[in-house]
Amino acid sequence: MKAPDERPVVKLVGEDGNAFAVMGKVRKALRKAGADQEYIDSFIDKSMAGDYNHLLGVAMEYADVI
Numbered sequence: 028m029k030a031p032d033e034r035p036v037v038k039l040v041g042e043d044g045n046a047f048a049v050m051g052k053v054r055k056a057l058r059k060a061g062a063d064q065e066y067i068d069s070f071i072d073k074s075m076a077g078d079y080n081h082l083l084g085v086a087m088e089y090a091d092v093i
Contacts, residue, residue: 028069031060037090046082050074053086 035056039049050071057067073085086092 028065029061029063030066031057031062033060035060035090036093037086038093039086040093046079049082049086053090056090 035053037052037056039052042048042052053070053074054067057070070085070089073088074082076085083092
């Protein structure tokens with residue numbers, strides 16, 4: 028599992044707040060930052076293991092959310 032070279036920054040304020048949109052933005056940012064598919068799958072699995080607030084917490088673990 029390869030983490031991204033740099034921690035990606037994801038802008039969520041003022042964006043679509045749909046859970047799938049949030050996961051998609053973070054996934055895209057992780058891929059662009061150099062994370063491998065296994066690392067991205069780990070993010071997706073953790074994101075879907077709870078409610079919307081859990082998703083936001085996981086997103087903040089994997090990226091700098093603004």
